[in-house]
Amino acid sequence: MSEIIPYTPTKIARPARYLEGYGSAWYGNESILEEVLDRFHVGRHLAIEFGTEHGHSAIALSNFFDLVICVDPWLQEHADQTTRSMYDVVQENVKPYPNIRLVRSTWQEFCKPFRNGIPIWLKPDLIHIDADHSYDECYKNGEWACEICSFVIFHDTAGFPTVRKAVSDLADKYRRKFYAYEKDWGLGILV
Numbered sequence: 001m002s003e004i005i006p007y008t009p010t011k012i013a014r015p016a017r018y019l020e021g022y023g024s025a026w027y028g029n030e031s032i033l034e035e036v037l038d039r040f041h042v043g044r045h046l047a048i049e050f051g052t053e054h055g056h057s058a059i060a061l062s063n064f065f066d067l068v069i070c071v072d073p074w075l076q077e078h079a080d081q082t083t084r085s086m087y088d089v090v091q092e093n094v095k096p097y098p099n100i101r102l103v104r105s106t107w108q109e110f111c112k113p114f115r116n117g118i119p120i121w122l123k124p125d126l127i128h129i130d131a132d133h134s135y136d137e138c139y140k141n142g143e144w145a146c147e148i149c150s151f152v153i154f155h156d157t158a159g160f161p162t163v164r165k166a167v168s169d170l171a172d173k174y175r176r177k178f179y180a181y182e183k184d185w186g187l188g189i190l191v
């Protein structure tokens with residue numbers, strides 16, 4: 001089993017773009033993102049994320065990448081006592097940021113053109129996984145990501161033992177280092 005390396009950021013700085021409210025568990029991670037990207041020399045062109053909900057992580061990523069593609073089926077209703085769906089809410093939240101593209105799909109559907117491990121048309125610099133937190137789903141989503149991207153991050157590695165185990169097993173399979181930031185529900189970094 002691979003070693004889990006504690007991650008201690010040397011700089012905590014909230015970027016210009018972030019989303020307030022909605023009580024997202026992602027809140028806080030936006031302030032370590034720049035330091036993480038700098039430390040691991042991550043390119044700044046394309047980020048893909050699976051699991052966007054209201055858009056906290058997407059908006060945080062949009063500070064640093066030319067394009068952020070966000071994949072989520074947005075099937076949930078929004079609990080704000082109005083008729084707005086979650087998809088209505090996220091569209092409104094990301095409207096000021098033209099470098100964010102919403103793709104209403106599951107990661108499984110989105111990834112179909114990549115079957116057989118052949119990345120045909122996208123070369124992401126970073127993939128962020130924060131979708132289904134069951135072991136199997138997280139592991140399979142992570143396998144796909146590791147096949148095409150050298151820098152993959154996972155939210156909730158501190159909050160969900162299933163996610164932590166999946167990331168640890170992926171580190172073994174792909175012979176990557178697993179850095180774990182333990183605050184703000186945890187950010188797992190596979191590099």
Ligand SMILES: C[S@@+](CC[C@H](N)C(=O)[O-])C[C@H]1O[C@@H](n2cnc3c(N)ncnc32)[C@H](O)[C@@H]1O
Nearest residue numbers: 024026051052053056057072106107130131132
């Ligand atoms: C924990 S929330 C994401 C939180 C978000 N990253 C943030 O910054 O607040 C999980 C999201 O994953 C989405 N999701 C669930 N299953 C999915 C799948 N198979 N593919 C893509 N997204 C999925 C849900 O619709 C939900 O919006």
